[in-house]
């Protein structure tokens with residue numbers, strides 16, 4: 001069944017709350033320890049290559065990739081490995097983690113050197129060795145994304161600078177602080193993956209970023225900037241592709257089925273820095289915000305830093321905390337314990353009051369259809385909820401609930417305050433289970 005709608009025309013007008021757009025990134029001092037989860041990406045967990053008592057440097061390998069869809073993990077501090085065991089992580093699960101106590105010297109691993117690249121295979125190997133995963137929140141290993149069956153399958157690189165979730169401004173700061181790195185990363189991917197066109201998609205609520213990138217792209221026929229409407233979830237991969245190229249990713253398909261690769265702006269800028277220096281992914285920019293954060297800012301944080309230490313660096317909370325969210329308020333994850341550590345794909349820490357975090361009481365559905373109007377995937381959450389209640393798996397399949405991307409637009413617009421996207425999650429699980437029978 002083909003979807004006959006314009007995905008990009010839908011969505012929700014969520015508040016922007018980009019409080020830190022104009023706040024330049026600051027480096028956080030060394031934390032008391034870092035805890036590196038071996039499961040910081042989609043795919044197989046990394047395998048620890050260090051033991052308790054080992055000494056490591058900045059950029060030392062700590063976990064090697066556990067398969068093709070995986071990524072290596074590196075230390076962002078020099079110091080001593082003080083623990084290797086299963087621990088709770090910020091995405092709510094448990095994983096093998098490596099704890100390192102810094103020695104304060106920040107000695108760089110002597111093996112760090114820019115990669116030598118003469119072929120496409122050497123390029124993808126270098127991307128793999130960099131430890132890069134999608135820094136916009138997805139955590140998909142970049143080397144897998146850039147491994148093409150043949151160069152004819154993809155003609156367009158879409159740079160995701162939409163940053164459509166409220167509060168988060170980490171990508172906006174990348175545009176303003178390191179635009180040359182972005183252009184250099186684009187040039188590398190264009191060259192080695194033989195990409196004809198590049199479109200940098202930026203939401204209209206980032207005028208400075210649009211201006212900066214447009215001026216750098218002037219005179220480059222193959223790289224253009226596309227101003228996107230500020231409608232959530234403009235940065236969702238399928239929506240972004242449609243907004244930037246007019247192409248639709250088919251049901252169950254990948255961006256490459258629409259001839260595209262999508263890379264987050266932070267990822268492409270990091271890639272340029274890695275190719276120039278050989279320093280793998282050990283730190284990243286986080287937006288620290290929320291109604292309770294005393295000093296809202298963008299912070300360059302060593303990956304694995306305890307969340308509580310990042311919050312303390314930003315002045316701590318000004319009241320009783322209701323919820324800490326890793327990522328944005330629409331699709332982020334609630335953090336149960338602030339002593340857990342940051343992961344590669346975490347782009348924000350939001351500290352919310354009880355008042356902001358408490359969900360309103362749900363009322364009966366009034367069949368207003370707003371959830372249908374808002375769904376960017378053209379789904380009918382209200383009908384899916386009924387089919388779920390009646391356990392009609394075939395109906396769920398017809399309603400294409402597998403296309404739901406958990407964006408939360410339906411919940412956001414529902415006047416009855418129903419947990420619509422939560423029901424969609426359950427419906428998807430029921431459809432999947434039914435499909436396996």
Ligand code: SF4
Nearest residue numbers: 365366368369371414
């Ligand atoms: S938006 Fe809420 S009240 Fe309206 S149809 Fe959807 S679930 Fe029902």
Ligand code: SF4
Nearest residue numbers: 375404405407408410
């Ligand atoms: S959460 Fe799913 S059903 Fe709800 S609006 Fe987003 S894609 Fe549509």
